[in-house]
Amino acid sequence: MNTVPSKGNETIPDSGARHILEMKGICKYFGGVHALEDVDFELYPNEVLALVGDNGAGKSTLIKIIAGVYTPDRGEIYIDGKKVEIHSPLYARALGIETVYQELALVETRNVADNFFLGREPTKDRFGVWVDKRKITEMTVSTLKKLAITIPSLKTAVRYLSGGQRQALAVGRAIPWGGRIIIMDEPTAALGVEESVKVLDLVGQLKKQGASVIIISHNLVHVFDVADRIFVLRGGKRVGWRLKPETNGDEIVKLITGAELL
Amino acid sequence: MKMTGQEMEQKSEVAAKIIRNRPERLLHIASGLIRRSQAITLLLILIALGAFLSIHTRTFLTPTNIFNILRAFSWIAISAFGQSMVIIGGGIDLSCGSIMAFSGIITAMFLAHELGVIISVVAGLGLGVFLGYVNGMLISKAKLPPFIATLGMMSIARGFSYGLTGGWPIRSLPKDFLFLGQKDVPILLWKIPLPVILMVALAIISFIFLNNTRYGYHIYAVGGNEFSASLAGINIHRIKVMMYILSGFLTAIGGILMTSRLGVAAPTAALGYELDIIAAAVIGGISLRGGEGNLWGALIGAAIMQVLRNGLVLTGFPAYWQPSAIGVVIIVAVMLDQLKKR
Numbered sequence: 116m117n118t119v120p121s122k123g124n125e126t127i128p129d130s131g132a133r134h135i136l137e138m139k140g141i142c143k144y145f146g147g148v149h150a151l152e153d154v155d156f157e158l159y160p161n162e163v164l165a166l167v168g169d170n171g172a173g174k175s176t177l178i179k180i181i182a183g184v185y186t187p188d189r190g191e192i193y194i195d196g197k198k199v200e201i202h203s204p205l206y207a208r209a210l211g212i213e214t215v216y217q218e219l220a221l222v223e224t225r226n227v228a229d230n231f232f233l234g235r236e237p238t239k240d241r242f243g244v245w246v247d248k249r250k251i252t253e254m255t256v257s258t259l260k261k262l263a264i265t266i267p268s269l270k271t272a273v274r275y276l277s278g279g280q281r282q283a284l285a286v287g288r289a290i291p292w293g294g295r296i297i298i299m300d301e302p303t304a305a306l307g308v309e310e311s312v313k314v315l316d317l318v319g320q321l322k323k324q325g326a327s328v329i330i331i332s333h334n335l336v337h338v339f340d341v342a343d344r345i346f347v348l349r350g351g352k353r354v355g356w357r358l359k360p361e362t363n364g365d366e367i368v369k370l371i372t373g374a375e376l377l
Numbered sequence: 378m379k380m381t382g383q384e385m386e387q388k389s390e391v392a393a394k395i396i397r398n399r400p401e402r403l404l405h406i407a408s409g410l411i412r413r414s415q416a417i418t419l420l421l422i423l424i425a426l427g428a429f430l431s432i433h434t435r436t437f438l439t440p441t442n443i444f445n446i447l448r449a450f451s452w453i454a455i456s457a458f459g460q461s462m463v464i465i466g467g468g469i470d471l472s473c474g475s476i477m478a479f480s481g482i483i484t485a486m487f488l489a490h491e492l493g494v495i496i497s498v499v500a501g502l503g504l505g506v507f508l509g510y511v512n513g514m515l516i517s518k519a520k521l522p523p524f525i526a527t528l529g530m531m532s533i534a535r536g537f538s539y540g541l542t543g544g545w546p547i548r549s550l551p552k553d554f555l556f557l558g559q560k561d562v563p564i565l566l567w568k569i570p571l572p573v574i575l576m577v578a579l580a581i582i583s584f585i586f587l588n589n590t591r592y593g594y595h596i597y598a599v600g601g602n603e604f605s606a607s608l609a610g611i612n613i614h615r616i617k618v619m620m621y622i623l624s625g626f627l628t629a630i631g632g633i634l635m636t637s638r639l640g641v642a643a644p645t646a647a648l649g650y651e652l653d654i655i656a657a658a659v660i661g662g663i664s665l666r667g668g669e670g671n672l673w674g675a676l677i678g679a680a681i682m683q684v685l686r687n688g689l690v691l692t693g694f695p696a697y698w699q700p701s702a703i704g705v706v707i708i709v710a711v712m713l714d715q716l717k718k719r
Contacts, residue, residue, distance in 0.1 A: 205610035220608040224601035224668035234609030244590050
């Protein structure tokens with residue numbers, strides 16, 4: 116078989132209860148295409164897990180299942196050992212899962228502050244009708260300041276922001292909600308060197324606060340910078356994972372491409 | 378005090394930066410102001426138009442004429458508020474003219490059966506809500522393009538209007554119904570027509586709804602980027618159905634006011650009004666791409682069209698040419714809008 120057996124039990128005990136998130140036998144098809152085939156996945160509390168793989172390996176599909184955007188065609192998901200069905204992005208958030216999508220998921224016609232609170236605008240009344248505009252402004256300002264993200268004005272429509280500013284906004288707005296699992300799909304793709312460092316710092320901060328982070332990146336330098344563990348997918352299948360100290364870039368590249376098998 | 382070379386260099390660099398950035402900043406601020414105050418720009422155009430007509434005609438600036446203008450576009454404007462919500466939400470509602478006529482006819486038929494003004498008006502409004510709901514379901518659940526779904530509804534509602542009346546207008550409506558569209562309410566120095574008061578009240582309510590409630594925020598979000606809105610957990614189906622219901626409801630209010638004002642419910646009423654209503658929104662700077670625009674724009678857009686019509690009549694322009702003039706206004710308004718966005 117062309118799968119590499121995963122290392123596991125010696126380094127981190129593999130008892131179900133210790134997983135903050137566990138997925139078993141996940142399958143997802145789009146038409147006739149097998150995006151994911153029988154994938155097992157586990158995430159430990161307070162770890163940074165890098166999810167790597169070539170284009171079309173199924174990384175984005177996997178995290179979209181966790182985020183509630185897609186429902187798997189087969190397979191089970193457990194959070195804290197309890198079986199869940201994440202049927203919507205809203206429910207994923209309720210479970211403490213925050214996601215930064217590769218597509219950023221911003222509304223270009225709306226301003227920075229409104230995008231920051233997109234879909235969860237704070238309200239002044241019990242029924243959740245009247246938007247608390249002051250709170251939106253205040254919380255956006257304070258969060259952006261805390262994260263050292265500089266954006267010209269909160270009233271600027273996102274359309275007028277640069278790619279880097281948009282990405283910083285997309286990352287920044289996932290932070291202040293106290294999520295336990297934070298998923299970042301290519302968070303440094305559009306960023307310059309300096310901004311990338313900021314985002315990677317942020318990942319470290321999130322870990323310090325006790326969250327678990329799943330980060331997808333094509334940049335192995337970034338991966339080795341922040342990750343505790345590296346999980347490899349290839350062609351919609353689980354290849355295996357490595358602890359960072361026990362592996363190197365060459366091995367990961369081999370796992371991603373399957374080159375060693377030639 | 379002497380500055381070291383390095384300090385001087387730093388200072389001049391800062392100065393250069395400020396100078397370099399100044400025109401850019403000014404431009405940024407100016408374009409921001411224009412963008413934000415689109416409704417104000419339109420208002421200035423409207424005032425200029427009014428000033429021109431006041432000078433060149435003796436009859437324009439009389440209370441009677443002004444209130445006639447206001448009343449004449451009140452039902453168009455009221456329906457345009459609903460249309461604006463739909464367009465901001467990324468859709469379009471072509472069925473509004475037909476729903477206007479149909480809701481007026483249903484109200485008139487109820488009145489003809491002597492069911493009382495309140496029940497009859499509620500029936501007309503209920504019809505608007507129902508047809509809006511059907512539009513919304515066709516678009517959000519059956520995934521029809523808004524243009525197609527509402528085009529079909531436009532024809533269906535018009536067909537019902539003809540079919541139920543046999544093509545004959547319903548006349549002799551009771552007085553306590555006619556009062557809705559014909560009553561003038563004395564406020565300060567003037568007698569203001571009731572439809573005009575309703576128009577202003579509904580403009581304020583609709584504006585607050587769009588700008589201060591979560592539903593309004595979500596309409597803007599869905600129109601701006603539907604996919605992002607859904608990833609953010611917004612229930613886009615519910616938002617879409619809601620905005621078509623509101624369009625149907627506001628259109629029915631317009632239809633009932635129109636019927637009351639004219640004193641007759643004709644199956645041919647409001648023929649082609651959907652284009653005036655969409656034009657009001659578009660002139661008002663509400664982008665057909667969705668996600669952008671301000672409800673006051675639609676009100677002013679409707680006013681500009683009616684003032685122009687009125688002005689063309691008062692200046693003795695042959696009435697047959699009016700549509701061409703309106704067409705030019707639509708194109709120029711959208712062109713200005715495009716230029717501003719560059």
